Amino acid sequence: MTERREAPDAPAARPLDDLIATRREKLERLRAEGVEPFPHAFAGVEPIAAVRAAHADLAAGEETEARHRVAGRLIARRDAGGAAFLDLADRSGRIQLHARADLLGDERFARLVGLDLGDLVGVDGAAFCTRRGELSLRVEDFAVLAKSLRPPPDKHHGLADVETRYRQRELDLIANEDVRALFVDRARLVSGVRAYLDGEGFVEVETPVLQPLYGGALSRPFRTHHHALDRDLFLRIATELYLKRLLVGGLERVYELGKDFRNEGLSPKHNPEFTMVEWYEAYSDYSDQAARLEELVAAAAERLLERPPRVTVTPPWRRVTLREAIAERTGIDVLEHRDRGALVAAIEGAGLDLAVSERTWPQLVDDLLTKMVEPTLQEPTFVLDYPVELSPFAKAHRSQRGLVERWEAFVGGVEIANAFTELNDPDEQRRRFEAQRAEAGAGDEEAQPYDEAFVRALEHGMPPTGGVGLGIDRLVMVLTGRRSIREVLLFPAMR
RNA sequence: GCCGCUCUAGCUCAACUGGUCAGAGCAGGGGCCUCUUAAGCCCAAGGUUCUGGGUUCGAGUCCCAGGGGCGGCACCA
Known part of the structure; x- marks a missing residue:
């Protein structure tokens, strides 16, 4: 189990302590030999992938004079007396090093081979290809760049323990190349989202995370306190309302990409803080946004x-x-059963496994979608036109009574995005807030608080607008085939 | 919050129904080896079996309580 749960006065002489003690002895030996185990820098490093690319066509047994400087973590060693093979890994890949006592001299050779797995090392060497066809660097010089004082995870099996992987993600990244690749891909995806929106004339903005009033979504918020102001603040649950005020202000196309915080349960699809991009585009509707x-x-x-x-x-x-x-x-047409009693009867008549007690009509519709439909939506799908009761910020449907112009997008059975033709009639918005206030009075902790500053902004005139919220973590999940949101968060929430 | 499953060496995993069951590989230590690549060979070492109780002649194994993780339900995106 993790060390933080160990008693501070734990008895000595555990094997881990021995492993650490051995590494510390090596650290002191290096210092005694005049080698700085934690130097300040190592200039001129080339990515290992670049070295590989430069010698992609080298034939087995071929030697070159091409000298390269690489740096990374020592991940394996195959020692053979007067020579040794070492594997060095950086973010871009791994490369084999060949060290020879006759080239390095006995003392430096022994120092190199005596390094521990996990140590960070810089190397200068000439590229060659072994008889078995492995591109390698013949070590001509090397430097210890940082001594590692703890044993790394298993060099072959990696790190499998889920708890350790999440709590000590650095070890996961060291041991598991696919995890490293995943988070590089996540970064590229985020950058792709920004590039697309920037290219379409959207302005990236930053609105408050700490808010006197939360809104824009249906969720319990986190609460915090500002000492100097002696005032409670909320962590935002969405960026929606501030961004729409920027539409009023004439920014026309805006987006914000950042963290939202929702004080709800954890699950493979839910983390209390998560990354969302919301964008709003003047003079467009929900179809344009699809x-x-x-x-x-x-x-x-x-x-x-x-x-x-x-x-x-x-x-x-x-x-x-x-x-x-x-x-x-x-087989149920929810619009043919427009009141709670009729819908309950239809659900029971269809023999569906769905709890109906204490559920309102819109909640039952949402249950039907979530439980019966959502898991089946594997191919990318837009589900359009929702009941008004579930959507306090969406404009009424232009042709369907009781519905709003809203869609949710599903991929791989997961909801990834939500969008509306935005409500811009301030009087209607006021009525929606009143309805939510009634829900809050009835004990719904997730109902919208009334946001007067937002309604007042709408009174200045917001252009007709289409807006979208896209969950970045979930997008990464579905595009990379990960089943849990924790896999795509570097440091997921843990108890 | 409720229910189920799970936790063994630094890492990855063994230990049939309670009975030489505290074991292996890797890593680490000592030795041999100048083209290996999960290198190989020899030697030695390494444990609060998550924690605390209990049942039993005997507990890694069964029971209770607690903790962590995972999954499901509830809630949500």
């Missing part, structure tokens, strides 16, 4: 290094109304 999302995801997915992609996200995606989607799976 096309935007398709384009954006397809463009961002192109950035992934991992091939082939785990899912096909090439546009166009399937579009289905919420009513059709539920009817397809359950």
Whole structure:
């Protein structure tokens, strides 16, 4: 188990202590020999992948005079008396080093071979290809760049213990190359999202994370306290309301990519802090934004290094109304059962495994979607046109009474995005807040608080606008085939 | 919050129904080896079996409580 749970007065003489003691002895030996185990820098390093690329066509047994300087972590050693092979890894890859006592001299050879797995080492050497065809560097000079004082995970089996992988992600990254690749891909995906939006004329903005009033989504917030102001603040649950005020201000196309915080349970799909990009585009509606999302995801997915992609996200995606989607799976037309009693009867008549007690009509519709439909939506799909009760910020549907112009996008059975034709009628917005206030009064802790500053902004006039919220963590999940959000977060929330 | 599963050496894993069951590989230590690549060979070492109780002649194994992790439910995106 992790060390933080060990008693501070734990008895000595555990094997781990011996391993650490041995490494510390080596550290002191280096110092005694005049070698600085933690130097300040090592200039002129080339990525290992670049060295590989430069000698991709080298034949087995071929030697070169091409000298390269690389640096990285020592991950394996095969010692053979007067010579040794060492494997060095950097972020771009790994390369074999060949050390020979007759080239380095006995003392330096012994020092190199005496290094521990996990030590950071810099090397100068000439590229050659072994008889078995492995590109290698013949070590001509080397430097200890940082001494490692703890044993690394198993060089072959890696690190498998899930708890250790998440709590000590650095060890996961050291031991598991696919994890390293995943987070590089995540970064490239985020960069692809920004590149797409920047290219379409969107302005990236930053709005408050600490808010006097939270809003823009249905969730319990985290609460904190500002001491100088002696005032409670909330961590944002969405960027929606501030971004729409920027639309009022005339920025026309804005986006924000950052963390939201929701005080809800944890699950393979939920982390209390998560990354969301929201964008708002003046003079567009939810249909335009569906096309935007398709384009954006397809463009961002192109950035992934991992091939082939785990899912096909090439546009166009399937579009289905919420009513059709539920009817397809359950045979129930929710719009034919517009009150709670009728819908309950239909659900019970269909023999569905769904708890109906204490659920309102809109909640039952949402349950049908979430439980019966969502898991089946593997191919990218837009589900359109939701009941107004579930969507306090969406504009009424232009032709369907009781519905709003809203869609959610699903990929791999996971909801990745949510969008509306944004409500810009301040009086209607005020009525929606009143309805939410009634829900809050009735004990719904996730109901929207009334945001007067937002309504007042709308009174100045917000252009007709389409807006989208896209969950970055979930997008990474579905594009890389990871089943848990914890796999795509570097440091997921742990108890 | 509730339910189920799980926790053995630094790492990866063994130990049939309670009975030489505290074991292996890797890593680490000592030795041999100048083209190996999960290098190889020889030697020695390494344990609070998550923690605390209990049952039993005997507990890694069964029971209870606690802790962590994973999954499900509830809640949510």
